[in-house]
Structure formats: C-alpha cells, structure tokens
Amino acid sequence: MGQMRTIGVVTGGGDCPGLNAAIRAIVRSAKLELGWRIIGVTDGFDGLVHPEQCRELTIESVRGILPRGGTILGSTNSRDPFAYPVKENGRTTTKDCSPRCLEAMRQLGIDALIVIGGNGTLTIAHRLSQMGMKVVGVPKTIDNDLQLTDVSLGFDSALHVAMDAIDRLHTTAESHHRVMVVEMMGRDAGWIALDGGVAGGADVILLPEIPFTIENVCAALRRREATGRTSSIIVVAEGVKLPERSASGKPIPKQPGDHVADTLAHAIRECSEKEVRAMVLGHMQRGGSPSPFDRVLATRFGAASVDLVSKEAYGQMVSLQGGKIGSVPLAGAISPVRLVDAESETLRAARAVGISFGDRP
Numbered sequence: 001m002g003q004m005r006t007i008g009v010v011t012g013g014g015d016c017p018g019l020n021a022a023i024r025a026i027v028r029s030a031k032l033e034l035g036w037r038i039i040g041v042t043d044g045f046d047g048l049v050h051p052e053q054c055r056e057l058t059i060e061s062v063r064g065i066l067p068r069g070g071t072i073l074g075s076t077n078s079r080d081p082f083a084y085p086v087k088e089n090g091r092t093t094t095k096d097c098s099p100r101c102l103e104a105m106r107q108l109g110i111d112a113l114i115v116i117g118g119n120g121t122l123t124i125a126h127r128l129s130q131m132g133m134k135v136v137g138v139p140k141t142i143d144n145d146l147q148l149t150d151v152s153l154g155f156d157s158a159l160h161v162a163m164d165a166i167d168r169l170h171t172t173a174e175s176h177h178r179v180m181v182v183e184m185m186g187r188d189a190g191w192i193a194l195d196g197g198v199a200g201g202a203d204v205i206l207l208p209e210i211p212f213t214i215e216n217v218c219a220a221l222r223r224r225e226a227t228g229r230t231s232s233i234i235v236v237a238e239g240v241k242l243p244e245r246s247a248s249g250k251p252i253p254k255q256p257g258d259h260v261a262d263t264l265a266h267a268i269r270e271c272s273e274k275e276v277r278a279m280v281l282g283h284m285q286r287g288g289s290p291s292p293f294d295r296v297l298a299t300r301f302g303a304a305s306v307d308l309v310s311k312e313a314y315g316q317m318v319s320l321q322g323g324k325i326g327s328v329p330l331a332g333a334i335s336p337v338r339l340v341d342a343e344s345e346t347l348r349a350a351r352a353v354g355i356s357f358g359d360r361p
C-alpha cells in the first residue's frame with residue numbers, strides 16, 4: 001500500500017449507463033488496492049462550488065450499484081464553474097467560481113480528482129488542471145465523440161436501446177405499411193444513428209456529417225417500394241442539418257420546438273403515399289442498466305484511472321485504443337469533436353448492404 005491519499009470522484013454532463021459501475025470500480029480499487037479515502041463530489045462541479053454537499057464513498061455505499069443506470073453522485077450539464085449562475089440583487093448573473101473549486105479541494109482534503117465526463121465536463125477539467133488542480137479523466141458520453149479513445153463509456157448501452165427501438169419499429173411499420181422516422185441523440189456526431197441504424201437494419205440513415213436531400217431520401221423509399229417492400233425505417237441523428245427545401249422544391253416548414261424527426265416526416269409525406277410516423281428516442285437512450293460491454297469498460301476505466309492517480313499522471317484521460325487501456329492527454333481528447341468519417345469502413349459496409357445516407361440519388 002502506498003502513501004494514504006484522498007481522491008475525489010465527480011460525474012458531469014449528461015448521465016449514461018455505466019457511471020455507477022465506474023464509481024464503484026474507482027472506490028473499490030482505490031480502497032482495496034491502495035487503502036485510499038474517496039470523496040464523492042455531487043452534481044458535477046456544483047459539488048466543488050458547494051463542498052458541504054460532498055460525501056465520503058465507502059465499499060458499503062457503492063454496494064449494488066454496478067447494474068444501476070444514472071449516477072449516485074448526480075450530474076449537471078448546464079452549470080459551468082467558470083461561468084457559474086449566481087443571484088445578485090434579485091438578478092441571475094454568472095461568476096467565475098473556479099478558484100472556489102480549487103479551494104474546496106483543499107478544504108475537503110482531496111489530493112486529486114477523477115472526472116468522469118464527456119466533452120463539456122472534460123473541457124472544464126482540463127481548464128482546472130491548467131490552474132493546478134490534479135485531475136484524471138474518464139471518457140463517458142453516449143455521443144461517443146471524444147478523441148483518442150475508440151469508445152466512450154455509455155455508448156454501447158445507448159446502442160442497445162437504439163437497436164431495440166428499431167427492431168420494434170420494424171414490426172409495426174411492416175404491419176401498417178408505413179415509413180417510420182426515428183430520431184436518435186447525437187448533437188454534433190452521428191455515431192448512435194450510424195451504429196444503431198446498422199445494427200437495427202435501417203433503410204436510410206441521416207447523419208450530421210453527411211449532407212442529404214429529401215429528394216434522395218424519397219428516391220431510396222421508392223426503390224424499396226419497387227422491390228415490393230411496403231415499409232421503411234429512417235434513422236435520423238438529432239444534429240442533422242435539415243435541407244431547406246422538400247423534394248418538390250418547396251421550403252420545409254419548421255415549427256419552433258419541432259424535432260428533426262417531425263420536420264423530416266412532414267417533408268417525406270409530400271413525396272410518399274405511405275403513412276409516415278415520427279418518433280424521438282430522446283432520453284431513453286441514456287437510461288437503464290449498462291450493457292455487459294459498458295460494465296466491463298467502466299471497471300477497466302475506473303481501475304485504470306486510480307492507477308493514473310497513483311502514478312501522478314495528471315492531466316491525462318484513460319482511453320481504449322485497439323482493445324487496450326492506456327492514457328492520453330486530456331487536451332487531445334476534448335477537441336475537436338470526433339465525427340463519423342464518411343469514408344469509414346462501417347459506412348462503406350452500410351452502403352454496400354443498401355443503406356441510403358440521402359446524399360446520392
């Protein structure tokens with residue numbers, strides 16, 4: 001056992017399945033292997049702005065959480081300590097609370113902080129590390145858009161939801177001879193739509209990375225009809241840039257608050273005689289129990305992050321590359337957002353099996 005240390009663990013950004021499994025792995029490996037003390041920082045970096053909310057994590061307090069979705073620590077994706085919302089004279093303004101976070105670390109006796117997060121959270125972690133905070137990152141995001149890791153925690157579980165939804169939509173679409181448009185999460189990158197769509201046997205997949213036209217989407221639907229298929233599944237990532245015009249050249253009407261699936265369904269109705277239904281998977285993709293892959297990944301990432309702290313390899317993030325766990329600089333992981341490569345092997349395979357991306361007639 002090394003020198004007794006206290007480490008903090010924080011989960012930030014949108015939650016996902018596997019966070020609790022990672023917290024458990026950190027607590028168990030830090031305690032069992034090194035005898036360290038672990039402080040759970042609550043609700044993302046809010047816990048460092050309000051350190052009185054933080055609490056000690058023990059083997060007992062993480063018992064039974066491996067299969068549980070969400071995070072026992074809470075999370076936020078709307079508050080940044082560098083521009084923290086504060087009320088002053090009845091008005092809400094923002095204040096840089098980062099010095100307070102460093103002070104909270106001292107107050108809580110935390111030597112180093114393990115930050116489990118996606119792009120936004122790890123960007124904050126990187127900035128805090130530049131200010132001298134001892135930080136190690138763990139990549140998690142269902143969007144899977146962090147650099148320097150083949151996969152982030154939570155992505156695989158989200159794919160299970162996406163695939164299951166498409167499987168279910170196939171049967172109802174077939175019964176009613178309908179076109180189903182299903183929207184998946186992915187603000188900037190289309191990883192869930194691509195892999196979920198391929199896994200679920202979608203007919204059309206629309207990604208933020210590949211500009212498409214409604215005309216091409218409708219042509220793909222007509223080709224299916226010509227071969228006797230009476231139903232189709234279109235997967236669309238929430239971050240797609242919708243074309244300005246429909247197949248007939250009319251502007252596509254968009255109501256405030258409409259999801260892209262609704263707008264797209266509306267445009268497709270114009271060129272298809274089929275009934276079209278839209279659905280949005282939304283936060284279903286972030287809920288539920290982690291997949292076996294994510295449970296194992298969380299365990300490997302969690303133990304590896306403790307290992308990094310023990311080696312004092314701060315400013316690093318654990319990562320999975322070519323099946324092996326390693327570490328990469330935080331700065332390299334957060335920017336730019338990792339996008340789907342339109343020439344990737346998965347994409348070429350998807351085209352080879354007849355999936356349309358709406359970019360070709």
Ligand code: F6P
Nearest residue numbers: 014077118141142143185186187
């Ligand atoms: O980053 C994860 C994510 O689920 C994105 O895919 C999505 O755009 C966003 O979070 C949704 O955020 P909120 O939980 O604030 O609705």
